[in-house]
Amino acid sequence: MKKNLAVEPGSTKKVKTGDWRxxxxxxxxxxxxxxxxxxxxxxxxCVFAVGDQALQGKVFYEKDLDYCKGCGICAEECPVKCIKxxxxxx
Amino acid sequence: xKNCLEGSNAxxxxxxxxxxxxxxxxxxxxQTHIVxxxxxxKSDGSATFEFVRADSEFxxxxxxxxxxxxxVRSYTAxxxxxxxxxxxxxxxxxxxxxxxxxxxxxxxxxxxxxxxxDQQDAMTVRDxxxxxxxxxxNQEAADLHISAxxxxxxxxxxxxxxxxxxxxxxxxxxxxxPSAEMVKKYLPEYKPAAGQFLDxxxxxxxxxxxxxxxxxxxxxxLFDDLASSKxxxxxxxxxxxxxxxxxxxxxxxxxxKNAKTVFVSMGSVIGTIKDTVDELNEQGEKAAxxxxxxxxxxxxxxxxxxxxxAKNIAVIDKSVSLGQQGILALELKAAMQGASKVNITSVVxxxxxxxxxxxxxxxxxxxVQKIGKKVLFLN
Numbered sequence: 511m512k513k514n515l516a517v518e519p520g521s522t523k524k525v526k527t528g529d530w531r532x533x534x535x536x537x538x539x540x541x542x543x544x545x546x547x548x549x550x551x552x553x554x555x556c557v558f559a560v561g562d563q564a565l566q567g568k569v570f571y572e573k574d575l576d577y578c579k580g581c582g583i584c585a586e587e588c589p590v591k592c593i594k595x596x597x598x599x600x
Numbered sequence: 601x602k603n604c605l606e607g608s609n610a611x612x613x614x615x616x617x618x619x620x621x622x623x624x625x626x627x628x629x630x631q632t633h634i635v636x637x638x639x640x641x642k643s644d645g646s647a648t649f650e651f652v653r654a655d656s657e658f659x660x661x662x663x664x665x666x667x668x669x670x671x672v673r674s675y676t677a678x679x680x681x682x683x684x685x686x687x688x689x690x691x692x693x694x695x696x697x698x699x700x701x702x703x704x705x706x707x708x709x710x711x712x713x714x715x716x717x718d719q720q721d722a723m724t725v726r727d728x729x730x731x732x733x734x735x736x737x738n739q740e741a742a743d744l745h746i747s748a749x750x751x752x753x754x755x756x757x758x759x760x761x762x763x764x765x766x767x768x769x770x771x772x773x774x775x776x777x778p779s780a781e782m783v784k785k786y787l788p789e790y791k792p793a794a795g796q797f798l799d800x801x802x803x804x805x806x807x808x809x810x811x812x813x814x815x816x817x818x819x820x821x822l823f824d825d826l827a828s829s830k831x832x833x834x835x836x837x838x839x840x841x842x843x844x845x846x847x848x849x850x851x852x853x854x855x856x857k858n859a860k861t862v863f864v865s866m867g868s869v870i871g872t873i874k875d876t877v878d879e880l881n882e883q884g885e886k887a888a889x890x891x892x893x894x895x896x897x898x899x900x901x902x903x904x905x906x907x908x909x910a911k912n913i914a915v916i917d918k919s920v921s922l923g924q925q926g927i928l929a930l931e932l933k934a935a936m937q938g939a940s941k942v943n944i945t946s947v948v949x950x951x952x953x954x955x956x957x958x959x960x961x962x963x964x965x966x967x968v969q970k971i972g973k974k975v976l977f978l979n
Contacts, residue, residue, distance in 0.1 A: 511697065511756065511821050511825055512817075512821050513814065513817060513818050513821055514796075515696065515697060515796075515806065515807075515808075515818070516795055516796045516797075516804040516805070516806055517804065517805045517806075517808050518803075518804065518805070519803040519804065519805055521805055521808060
């Protein structure tokens with residue numbers, strides 16, 4: 511047995527799985543109403559509020575591309591359709 | 601001292617002496633008396649393992665997967681449809697390199713519904729990465745369990761001990777049982793490799809995801825290790841014989857040393873074939889039988905060695921790869937390819953519990969000497 515099959519815990523955090531992605535979500539912060547739906551529906555938990563408030567007093571949402579697999583659920587569920595899935599050039 | 605024991609009972613007694621920490625089983629059909637007896641030992645207070653009743657065979661296999669991953673000796677038994685329901689987990693146990701030992705009371709699979717003996721169940725999961733041993737008698741079935749735990753824990757490959765359903769499991773035979781002390785001395789406590797099991801004080805993840813980058817390498821590791829486990833099994837059979845005074849090799853030859861027509865088979869039918877071979881030899885025929893005790897890893901060299909003088913081989917299979925031939929026959933053909941120009945006939949017999957009689961085997965002996973049919977069904 512050459513490969514060690516027992517791995518250290520926390521590997522899901524260490525192993526970046528974002529490279530599976532074909533489409534990448536682009537958030538239009540001008541159209542965003544800061545409802546937080548995208549963060550709630552993200553199956554990877556990689557959409558989150560950045561905390562900084564924009565000029566309009568809204569909270570920005572961003573995504574962690576290290577883990578985003580480009581499923582597009584955020585774009586589908588966004589009530590104002592401010593998330594666009596764009597083909598990612600690698 | 602020999603006791604007259606039912607096959608299942610003998611195995612249960614032996615498994616208890618091997619001191620597993622966890623036994624899990626689904627308690628109704630298609631189960632055997634093995635786990636019924638084990639649960640009785642537990643309730644009588646004569647067993648130390650934890651007995652976990654499962655809600656299906658799938659769950660039973662998953663439970664022993666989990667307990668084995670936590671670094672303790674684990675055991676389960678199943679049969680027929682139960683093994684098929686376990687299939688997914690059976691592959692995972694081998695893939696995760698967990699030394700689980702499982703008895704399979706070989707029985708036919710549906711459909712039609714049938715509860716009698718053949719070996720289709722085990723042969724269907726032959727590619728799962730388990731070491732597969734086949735017992736001829738109750739004695740051998742019981743003995744193989746001690747070796748099974750030893751081999752599994754040394755190689756980190758699970759071992760499946762196969763014994764013919766009903767023909768062995770429900771039949772009484774004289775069986776020599778060792779004392780618990782003897783077994784304890786021979787089979788030490790199981791100590792999993794450091795850092796290779798689930799432990800709250802040293803957390804690890806087992807059974808993780810592998811991308812194309814690693815998957816084929818891990819499978820190749822298992823392929824190589826299963827192939828080289830043959831050496832470990834051979835050594836174990838020798839040391840078992842030394843210690844307990846009985847047992848044999850991966851492959852056993854019986855009959856005329858220069859036999860021209862040789863039967864090859866596995867399991868309890870070997871007994872009937874030995875009687876037939878005796879009768880044939882008495883009539884002046886040059887007949888013999890080769891018993892394949894270890895089916896995975898397949899002992900190619902050992903088989904080629906004992907069959908190099910044979911002209912005709914009748915492979916008696918209690919299973920069939922539908923659309924092809926008997927499964928053991930295919931293995932034999934693959935093994936003998938390039939090694940010998942022997943004429944190999946696949947004989948599919950005994951499916952769903954149909955008796956294989958000496959009379960049948962005498963007919964087979966004559967038929968396989970005429971080159972013709974590739975597959976002969978005894979029906």
